Amino acid sequence: MRIVIAGGHGQIALRLERLLAVRGYEVAGIIRDRAQGDDLREAGAEPVLCDLESATVEHVAGILHGADVAVFAAGAGPGSGIGRKDTVDRGAAVLLADAAERAGVRRFLMVSSMGADAHHEGDDVFDFYLRAKGEADDHVRTRLGLEWTILRPGSLIDEAGSGLVRLEAHTGRGSVPRDDVAAVLAELVETPATAGLTLELTAGSTPVTVAVKDVAGN
Helix, strand or coil, X not given: CEEEEECCXXXXXXXXXXXXXXXXXXXXXXXXXXXXXXXXXXXXXXXXECCCCCCXXXXXXXXXXXXXXXXXXXXXXXXXXXHHHHHHHHHHHHHHHHHHHXXXXXXXXXXXXXXXXXXXXXXXXXXXXXXXXXXXXXXXXXCCCCEEEEEEECEEECCCCCCEEEEECCCCCCEEEHHHHHHHHHHHHCCHHHCCEEEEEEXXXXXXXXXXXXXXXX
């Protein structure tokens, strides 16, 4: 199985790449900075150079050709302004979804954010971020050619993962280690029965594998 991850040098993406590589998958990470390539190789992933803020659907579809799963894990980052919330958190996600559909990649995982809502009110940068993520999520849901799952983690923290989570349609506010987000994504890759679900994720008391099986109805 070949898995292509957008935002391949991100903190969640690098963790996910390591997990998937250990499981024996062929993993590629899309990056915009060639200097990041060694970090991806160390994680067991093939670096693919592409700027998703300027690339065409045709170009990205070419990158995705032959892939079994596409994962959107890119983000403009906490220090970015309103403009990049639109071009990355919304625009790049829309681009990847459209390209995946064009390339015939059925499985699509979207790393979103708790509170994402296209109609969220407010004028702070974070408000724009939540609207951008909400608009991207809405677009993904319209892609009839994709078996999509949207994952909305709570506040991300760098503490070591416990492997224990709460994964539900609505969890309420909370935090979650990036380790555990990556672990859930790795399980979602292998659980196509979660297609069509939008799931919130926080730290909890249920083992990751059990939590994913529960939401999949297994």
